[in-house]
Amino acid sequence: MDPARLLGPAEIDVLAQLGVATVLLGGIYALIAVGLTLIFGIMRVVNFAHGEFLMLGMYLAFWAFTLWSLDPYFVLVVSVPVFLLVGLASYALIMRGVIHASHNVQIFTTVGLSTALQNVALVLWTGDYRVVRPWHSFVVLRVGGIAFNLSQVVAFVIALALTIMLFAFMKWTHTGRVMRATAQDREAATLMGIDTDLVYRLTWAIGIACVGAAGVLVAPLYSVYPTAGLQFVLLSYVVVVLGGLGDMVGALLGSLIVAAVEVAGSYYFGTAWKEVLYFVLFIAVLVFRPAGLFGQRGAETLGA
Amino acid sequence: MGGALARHWGALVLFGLTALTPLVVKDAFFLDSLVLILIWGALSAAWNVAGGYAGQVSLGHSAFFGIGAYSAALLATRWQQSPWLGMLLGILVSVAAGAVIGYLSNRLRGPYFALSTIAFSQVLLIVVSRWRGFTQGSEGIPVPFRPGFWTLGLGHVAWVYVALGLALVYYGVQVYFERSRVGYQLAGVREDEDAAEALGIASRKLRVFAVTLSAALTSVCGTFWAQYVGFVDPFYVFSVDLSIRFALNTIIGGIGTALGPFLGSILITSLETYLRATLSGVRTGFTGIYLIIYGCVLILVVRFVPEGLAGLAARLRASIARSRGRATDHAHA
Numbered sequence: 001m002d003p004a005r006l007l008g009p010a011e012i013d014v015l016a017q018l019g020v021a022t023v024l025l026g027g028i029y030a031l032i033a034v035g036l037t038l039i040f041g042i043m044r045v046v047n048f049a050h051g052e053f054l055m056l057g058m059y060l061a062f063w064a065f066t067l068w069s070l071d072p073y074f075v076l077v078v079s080v081p082v083f084l085l086v087g088l089a090s091y092a093l094i095m096r097g098v099i100h101a102s103h104n105v106q107i108f109t110t111v112g113l114s115t116a117l118q119n120v121a122l123v124l125w126t127g128d129y130r131v132v133r134p135w136h137s138f139v140v141l142r143v144g145g146i147a148f149n150l151s152q153v154v155a156f157v158i159a160l161a162l163t164i165m166l167f168a169f170m171k172w173t174h175t176g177r178v179m180r181a182t183a184q185d186r187e188a189a190t191l192m193g194i195d196t197d198l199v200y201r202l203t204w205a206i207g208i209a210c211v212g213a214a215g216v217l218v219a220p221l222y223s224v225y226p227t228a229g230l231q232f233v234l235l236s237y238v239v240v241v242l243g244g245l246g247d248m249v250g251a252l253l254g255s256l257i258v259a260a261v262e263v264a265g266s267y268y269f270g271t272a273w274k275e276v277l278y279f280v281l282f283i284a285v286l287v288f289r290p291a292g293l294f295g296q297r298g299a300e301t302l303g304a
Numbered sequence: 305m306g307g308a309l310a311r312h313w314g315a316l317v318l319f320g321l322t323a324l325t326p327l328v329v330k331d332a333f334f335l336d337s338l339v340l341i342l343i344w345g346a347l348s349a350a351w352n353v354a355g356g357y358a359g360q361v362s363l364g365h366s367a368f369f370g371i372g373a374y375s376a377a378l379l380a381t382r383w384q385q386s387p388w389l390g391m392l393l394g395i396l397v398s399v400a401a402g403a404v405i406g407y408l409s410n411r412l413r414g415p416y417f418a419l420s421t422i423a424f425s426q427v428l429l430i431v432v433s434r435w436r437g438f439t440q441g442s443e444g445i446p447v448p449f450r451p452g453f454w455t456l457g458l459g460h461v462a463w464v465y466v467a468l469g470l471a472l473v474y475y476g477v478q479v480y481f482e483r484s485r486v487g488y489q490l491a492g493v494r495e496d497e498d499a500a501e502a503l504g505i506a507s508r509k510l511r512v513f514a515v516t517l518s519a520a521l522t523s524v525c526g527t528f529w530a531q532y533v534g535f536v537d538p539f540y541v542f543s544v545d546l547s548i549r550f551a552l553n554t555i556i557g558g559i560g561t562a563l564g565p566f567l568g569s570i571l572i573t574s575l576e577t578y579l580r581a582t583l584s585g586v587r588t589g590f591t592g593i594y595l596i597i598y599g600c601v602l603i604l605v606v607r608f609v610p611e612g613l614a615g616l617a618a619r620l621r622a623s624i625a626r627s628r629g630r631a632t633d634h635a636h637a
Contacts, residue, residue: 046415048363097607103414104361108555108606111363111548116599122592230544234426237419245416272434279427286420287408 013145018263020146024156026252026259028218031159032232033239033251034166035210041246042183042203043099048110050236051229052117053208057083057215058132058224059125065132065219072132073154076216083212087205099200114229121226129223137220155217162213166206167248179203183246231275238282244291257281314563315475322468326461335460341566341573342467343529348553348565349474350521355551356560357481358514359494360406361414363547364421367405367428368398368519370541372526374432377445377536387447387456391527395520402519406512422544429542444537447530456531463532470528471566474521478562481514490514522550545595552598556605558614567613572598 036050060079064070090113098109139150170176182189182199190196214232222228239258243250258278265274322342326335347369354360375397376390401424409420433442451457458466481487492500493507500507530536540546549572557568579594609616 046419048418094603101606101610104559105606105610107361107363107415107418108551109603111551112599112602112606114599115545115548115602116596119592119595119599123596234422237422241416241419273430276427276430279423279430282423283408283420283427286412286416286423 026256027156030255031214033236035207039207049114051233054215055229057212061219083209087208091204345566345569351550354518362421364425366546367425368522369526372523373530376527394523398519398523402516406515433538558612561614564614
């Protein structure tokens with residue numbers, strides 16, 4: 001392909017469109033991934049049930065829309081407190097007992113939780129694919145030659161706002177500082193009089209609230225079904241490993257990279273193969289920079 | 305010899321009873337359950353070689369299961385070859401895949417290793433389900449039934465003995481990991497890699513060896529399963545759920561013990577069979593309900609009985625021995 005054609009006006013339009021799509025998608029992935037990386041960074045637990053909480057968020061949006069015609073973006077206001085409670089309850093019932101246990105115990109506890117939640121959804125709501133389509137999912141905006149969907153733009157803006165709020169909370173509030181201190185050194189934090197159990201409880205609840213909110217936000221864009229979480233959770237593992245597990249800024253950059261791979265991959269190779277692309281990327285990162293593109297080396301061999 | 309008998313009396317009783325059962329029971333449903341228990345037990349034993357003895361907890365072992373199942377199904381439908389050849393092909397491909405995965409993920413521990421194995425199995429799932437021209441994609445492949453041993457078109461009773469043979473070999477492999485030099489070295493690496501390295505143990509090679517062997521064993525079971533069930537489809541054979549199941553049986557039975565995977569399979573497979581029989585026809589099907597129970601059992605077991613049924617039995621034995629000891633102490637006093 002000659003360079004003149006590569007930079008022709010049509011190609012610039014395509015690139016701009018792909019760029020916008022990447023940013024929009026990346027913002028939503030970031031909100032999903034940020035909860036996972038928060039929990040990992042502070043509690044050192046990989047939550048294999050993360051996708052199921054996302055799925056529950058999607059169902060919350062679906063039922064609120066179906067039963068009471070509530071727009072998913074209003075449901076968001078309810079979902080945050082609801083999922084904070086869900087987080088507190090699941091921490092008290094399940095996570096609290098394994099927080100100091102071995103990695104295997106933690107892996108299989110969250111794996112068990114994932115299996116149980118998926119099938120609770122299957123029993124309660126069957127395996128049918130359902131869709132949430134409020135008016136804004138049908139609106140297509142055009143700016144210049146670039147087209148995008150209104151639902152996606154709103155989801156992106158809200159996801160970004162929530163992510164920034166979480167960053168601000170972690171950076172500037174006392175509680176955020178306490179949480180970061182615990183992440184840096186559990187024992188030292190305990191010696192300084194930090195109630196680490198309270199920190200873990202909060203971390204888990206906030207992480208679950210983030211992914212619950214993400215579920216509500218993506219509901220108008222994707223189908224809702226019991227295993228809907230799986231595609232997103234695998235992707236958010238890719239995101240957080242890329243960014244360095246536990247690194248929140250890394251998660252944001254990782255989301256953009258994964259979104260770029262997905263968008264460009266779908267455009268140039270067809271949607272069928274985009275997942276292969278990001279799993280290959282995932283494996284490559286795990287192999288060559290397992291601590292992530294920006295993380296510290298060596299974390300992966302500590303069993304983290 | 306007496307020592308070996310004492311050590312393996314549980315296995316002797318279990319496998320001995322299994323061998324006698326088809327002589328007495330002719331019920332097809334019961335024999336079918338027995339075959340499934342043995343195959344799931346063997347699969348979990350294969351997982352245990354990597355997950356238990358080498359400490360490489362994989363959540364992507366369905367990759368090797370799928371390779372074994374698809375090798376045989378593709379050879380049979382495209383080139384009319386025997387499943388035994390398919391099994392050999394499956395072993396070759398799985399050994400290659402297992403060596404690559406084992407080598408690439410060697411540095412990774414705990415959740416990182418689990419994540420990398422999930423990624424591998426997902427890549428295979430996507431490739432097989434999208435490569436329609438060769439694999440028939442998501443429709444799956446019906447595996448033809450041709451009566452005979454060479455084509456593995458067997459009756460229920462013959463299947464019990466084939467599956468039992470498989471289970472015995474896998475039990476033996478695990479005993480090897482418990483009693484051999486390699487096994488002790490692996491245990492050393494699992495507990496403290498730096499110390500093991502300092503003693504001159506090639507920890508990386510050993511781990512790759514265990515993962516590769518585990519892959520080959522899983523693949524063989526995949527072939528048998530495909531022939532037994534008569535159908536392969538990518539979303540089942542490469543699923544994360546399946547990988548979880550291999551781990552689940554092993555953990556419930558007792559991770560890192562030779563009999564554990566089989567004990568776990570007896571409990572879980574019978575539970576599944578029972579629920580399938582009693583709950584089928586319920587609105588959403590039985591799948592959801594028994595998997596909810598699975599999930600909860602898994603959470604409770606890793607929390608309260610992390611050593612599994614095999615470990616629980618050992619604990620009970622020890623406490624009985626202790627209380628007997630106390631009783632004799634009192635008698636002496």
